[in-house]
Amino acid sequence: MLISTRGRYALRVLLDIASKEGDDFSSLKLIAQRQGISLKYLESIISQLQAAGIVYSHRGKNGGYKLTKSTDEILLIDVLLAAEGSLRPVQCPALDNRDCGNDNCPTKDLWVQLNNTIVNFFGDKTLSDLLKSDKINLECYAK
């Protein structure tokens, strides 16, 4: 599975924050309740989003999280890389610009191209693209 729950949940958290539009910070507790995801798990995920500069936080009462940029400036590739750590689709040293010792490997190019395809797929999409549909239901029913 290329994208695990961390990546999926990260998108849902950000979409949840984005949908709130106000001046207030969105508290994770409420997000967790709305999304039906454990607060503690979300904490560990959003801390990575914060480290990546996608959200910022405010502690204490009335604290929570906000997006650092508008939704059309937040690239999905950045969200997913932050949440997943890596999106490499296959274990091949070439994807990390490392050398496997076989310069004439018949599958190296294939894996590099696949990796590029995936990075490009998420590289030209933003959070706002996910919000464009006129009817949206942020609640996810699938586990």
Added chain:
Amino acid sequence: MLISTRGRYALRVLLDIASKEGDDFSSLKLIAQRQGISLKYLESIISQLQAAGIVYSHRGKNGGYKLTKSTDEILLIDVLLAAEGSLRPVQCPALDNRDCGNDNCPTKDLWVQLNNTIVNFFGDKTLSDLLKSDKINLECYAK
């Protein structure tokens, strides 16, 4: 990881068989030795390739495996689906034409498009595409 060792090893086995060109069956024992992969593990992988109609076998002494088709007729998508079982990049019911209950999910289209992108990537490539380079070293040095 979208593609695990099963998928990678499946390709290597098939490329190994393809490179032998003779009338003889390729025995897994020799393939395993050449590729540095456990015989028992390869047995379980190639049995899936056989079930998918990609190779056929002959038992007993001088037995082994052959490709059922020429390399330009063997699609990588079929090899990988056979070896991996599934290539879905994310757990979303829509990828299996199932219903998650949320018709207005903001990420459903994204995942469907990603899935299509991956299927299309492997759907127009064949084993012979991997063998086109003039210099090829079938041995893989990476774990």
Added chain:
DNA sequence: AAAATTCCTATTAAGTAAATAGGAATTTGA
């Protein structure tokens, strides 16, 4: 009949993903 192979079923080992747990630090508002 022996050797070499595929075939079948089950089990184990290792690694990763998913979540849980407990409490410290910070901030706000009463």
Added chain:
DNA sequence: TCAAATTCCTATTTACTTAATAGGAATTTT
């Protein structure tokens, strides 16, 4: 000032999947 609400930090546990191993049965050739 203090209690409540929040983020923050570190560690642990649980569940699941991948990867591999094991043993031997069935088949075919020489």
